[in-house]
Amino acid sequence: MTESLKLALVDDHDLFREGLYFLLNNQNSKPEIKAVSNGQELLDLQANWQADIILMDIEMPVMNGIEASKEVMKKYPNTKIIALSMHANENYYSEMIDAGAKAFLLKNSSFEEVQQAIEAVMEGKNFFSPEILESIIKNLNRKKNQPSKSDLTQREVEILYNICKGLSNQEIAEILFISKRTVDKHRENILLKTQSKNTAALVIYAIKNHIFEV
Amino acid sequence: MTESLKLALVDDHDLFREGLYFLLNNQNSKPEIKAVSNGQELLDLQANWQADIILMDIEMPVMNGIEASKEVMKKYPNTKIIALSMHANENYYSEMIDAGAKAFLLKNSSFEEVQQAIEAVMEGKNFFSPEILESIIKNLNRKKNQPSKSDLTQREVEILYNICKGLSNQEIAEILFISKRTVDKHRENILLKTQSKNTAALVIYAIKNHIFEV
DNA sequence: AACACTCTACGTACAAATACCTATTGCGCA
DNA sequence: TGCGCAATAGGTATTTGTACGTAGAGTGTT
Numbered sequence: 001m002t003e004s005l006k007l008a009l010v011d012d013h014d015l016f017r018e019g020l021y022f023l024l025n026n027q028n029s030k031p032e033i034k035a036v037s038n039g040q041e042l043l044d045l046q047a048n049w050q051a052d053i054i055l056m057d058i059e060m061p062v063m064n065g066i067e068a069s070k071e072v073m074k075k076y077p078n079t080k081i082i083a084l085s086m087h088a089n090e091n092y093y094s095e096m097i098d099a100g101a102k103a104f105l106l107k108n109s110s111f112e113e114v115q116q117a118i119e120a121v122m123e124g125k126n127f128f129s130p131e132i133l134e135s136i137i138k139n140l141n142r143k144k145n146q147p148s149k150s151d152l153t154q155r156e157v158e159i160l161y162n163i164c165k166g167l168s169n170q171e172i173a174e175i176l177f178i179s180k181r182t183v184d185k186h187r188e189n190i191l192l193k194t195q196s197k198n199t200a201a202l203v204i205y206a207i208k209n210h211i212f213e214v
Numbered sequence: 215m216t217e218s219l220k221l222a223l224v225d226d227h228d229l230f231r232e233g234l235y236f237l238l239n240n241q242n243s244k245p246e247i248k249a250v251s252n253g254q255e256l257l258d259l260q261a262n263w264q265a266d267i268i269l270m271d272i273e274m275p276v277m278n279g280i281e282a283s284k285e286v287m288k289k290y291p292n293t294k295i296i297a298l299s300m301h302a303n304e305n306y307y308s309e310m311i312d313a314g315a316k317a318f319l320l321k322n323s324s325f326e327e328v329q330q331a332i333e334a335v336m337e338g339k340n341f342f343s344p345e346i347l348e349s350i351i352k353n354l355n356r357k358k359n360q361p362s363k364s365d366l367t368q369r370e371v372e373i374l375y376n377i378c379k380g381l382s383n384q385e386i387a388e389i390l391f392i393s394k395r396t397v398d399k400h401r402e403n404i405l406l407k408t409q410s411k412n413t414a415a416l417v418i419y420a421i422k423n424h425i426f427e428v
Numbered sequence: 429a430a431c432a433c434t435c436t437a438c439g440t441a442c443a444a445a446t447a448c449c450t451a452t453t454g455c456g457c458a
Numbered sequence: 459t460g461c462g463c464a465a466t467a468g469g470t471a472t473t474t475g476t477a478c479g480t481a482g483a484g485t486g487t488t
Contacts (some may be wrong), residue, residue, distance in 0.1 A: 013322040015298075019233015026236070086227075086300075096232040108227040153464060166415035168444065181467050188446070198474080199445075203378035207421065207428045214421045214428075367434060382474065396436050402476070412444085413475075429488100436483075445474065453466075458459100 004029040007118075008051035010042045010068065011084065012060040016107070020055070023111050031093065039068025053080045053118055056101070058092055059210075066092075066099050073100035080121035082114075088135045089210070103127035151193055157211055159186040164203050164212035219245040220263035221332075224256045224282065225298065226274045234269070237325050253282025260286065267294045267332060280306075280313050287314035294335035295326075299401055302349045303422070317341035365407055371425055372398045378417050378426035379390070407421070 002050035007024065011017040014037070021035050040063040042054070054072065060171050069081050082103040083096040093104050103117040106129045113129065120127035120214065128136070152160065162172045169187060173180040191197065194205045206212040221238065225231040228251070233247050248263065248273040250256050256268070261287040268286065272279035283295050307318050316327040317331040320343045327343065335339035342350070366374065376386045383401060387394040406413065408419045418424040 003358065013300075013319050014324045015234060015319075015328065016230050018325045019237050020229060022236045022240070084229075102331050105229075107229050110228045111232045116227065155465065158440080163414050164418065166410070166412055166418070168412065170444085178465085180468055181469095182465075185467075186465085190449090191446075197446085198380055198382065200377050200417050203414050203417040204378065204380070204428060213396060369435065384474085392435085393437055395438055399437075400435085400477080402478090405476075411476085431488080432486090434485080437481080439478100439479080441477085441479105443474100443476070445472100446469100449469075449471105449474080451467080453464100455460090455464085458461080 005029070005048070005053070005122075006051045007031040007033045008045065008054045009035040010034060010037070010039065010054060010060070010065070011035075011057040012037045013057075020111075020114075022115075027115070039063030039065060039071070039072060042068055043071055046076065051075055051079060053082065053121060054095075055082050055084055055114070058083060058085045058096060066095050069099035069101055070094060082121060082127070083085065084116050088129075088131050089208075093132060093136070094211075104132050105129050106131055152190065154213075156186055156190050156193070159183060160190055160202060160206050160211055163187070164206050219243070219267070219336075220265045221245040221247045222256060222259065222264070222268045223247060223249040223250075224251070224253065224268060224274070224279070226251045226272040227271075234325075234328070237328075241329070253277030253279060253285070256282055260289065264290055265293060266268055267296065267335060269296050269328070270310075272297060272299045272310060280309050283310060283313035285314055296331050296335060296341070302343075302345050307346060307350070319343050320345055355362055365424050366404060366425075370400055370404050370407070372403055373397060374416065374420050374425055377401070377413065378420050 009017055009021055009024070011020070017035050017037065021033060022032065024033055031053075032053070034045060036045055039056075042056075043063070054069075056065045056069060060068075065083060069083075072079050072081065077100075079100075081096075081099075081101040082105060083093070083101040084105050084107055085096075086107050087094055088106060093101075095103060102121045103126060105113055105117055105127075105172075109129050117127040120181040158176070159172060162175070167175075169183040170180050173183045176183070190202065194202065196202045196205055203212070207214060220396055223231055223235055223238070226236070231249050231251065235247060238245065238247055245267075248259060248265070250259055252274040252329070253270075256270075257277070259265075268283075270279045270283060273367055274282075279297060286293050286295065291314075293314075294317075295310075295313075296319060297307065297315040298319050299310075301320050302320060307315075310318060316335045317340060319327060319331055321343075323343050331341040334359040372390070372419075373386060383388070383397040386392050387397045390397070404416065410414065410416045410419055417426070421428060
């Protein structure tokens with residue numbers, strides 16, 4: 001790492017951010033580091049300071065890591081984004097990689113792995129946590145057959161979200177100003193797409209796919 | 215803080231643990247710190263090294279923070295436990311406080327709050343993140359009226375668990391070797407006790423109350 | 429002995445969800 | 459221009475869930 005390396009750290013958990021900031025600042029090499037707490041703040045920062053490497057959390061308020069990564073890559077396509085996720089969720093890493101991330105680490109990675117990831121992306125290489133690699137390989141074949149969140153349309157996600165809130169089709173129809181029969185139809189399609197056979201399975205699917213938070 | 219203060223850090227996320235370890239080690243006062251990655255490791259450590267203060271994560275593999283806290287308090291009741299949680303979940307903090315925790319911080323607390331919490335528990339006081347306090351106050355009145363996990367009988371929990379797995383009453387009846395009408399009745403009672411009005415709400419309740427894991 | 433509680437079970441009625449049809453509109457892509 | 463797809467909506471039938479009754483057998487407590 002050269003002394004001019006500019007590194008941004010984007011995470012909404014203050015303690016985690018402070019700790020990682022400290023670790024990064026106490027290596028042999030001293031990159032220039034700026035830390036912010038969500039995607040929007042990162043974009044604001046980018047207006048007059050462009051990071052070479054961004055360590056990006058995914059689940060954040062205001063603007064999440066996926067949206068933020070897309071925006072960053074649009075304006076500064078040479079930026080190297082390293083995703084930092086709490087969970088090894090299949091949808092997350094595929095979406096982050098779509099969004100332009102070059103590396104993907106779990107938050108229970110060691111700091112050494114963070115350093116390895118930084119070196120890797122600087123050399124134009126990719127880097128993944130062992131757990132992520134394992135998960136990718138395990139899902140390689142399943143992927144093609146199984147529907148994911150992105151297979152649900154926007155409207156379907158909206159319907160599913162309201163189902164999770166405990167609303168009946170009738171109630172959902174009323175708040176969306178459409179016929180109950182339309183909601184029936186959407187629900188039927190969602191069951192089919194998610195390969196669920198009842199409401200309980202739908203709710204579990206929604207939570208696993210981050211359509212609904214408990 | 216005196217120089218002899220002994221502090222244990224229990225968290226399964228390596229990066230978070232390493233970062234916080236670093237921060238704690240670079241204060242003016244230098245406590246003696248040992249870091250482990252789950253409750254069982256903490257208990258093993260306690261065998262020949264008793265911490266004065268324990269910074270304890272809740273969600274951990276092998277042994278979670280609640281179980282670990284109970285064990286620690288049984289053997290070393292003077293230990294001050296500070297809980298570190300990702301979410302402001304109502305059940306978590308009540309269970310952790312039952313288990314003997316004196317302070318409760320969220321992981322998006324600042325390091326300053328960690329220091330304040332440490333000072334507070336050393337003086338025998340309690341300490342809570344502002345978000346936690348807010349949540350506690352908001353739930354103060356609700357608490358007494360609302361049933362919690364313990365209000366469901368063992369059988370009801372079993373039924374609810376199977377509902378979350380996506381089984382119908384008929385299917386549940388078959389695997390439990392009872393009549394479908396009995397499962398109907400259990401389900402009705404569960405709806406009443408949890409103040410839910412349909413399956414979706416039941417599943418959300420079950421997850422919030424750790425009866426079912428996604 | 430009286431009481432409370434759990435688990436069991438049934439009757440009845442109605443509401444909601446599931447399943448399999450068809451069909452129109454509008455929008456974007458090849 | 460034609461094609462696919464999302465969103466809308468209805469018909470009809472069946473299954474499942476929700477709601478309010480009752481009630482016996484077993485267990486443990488006062």
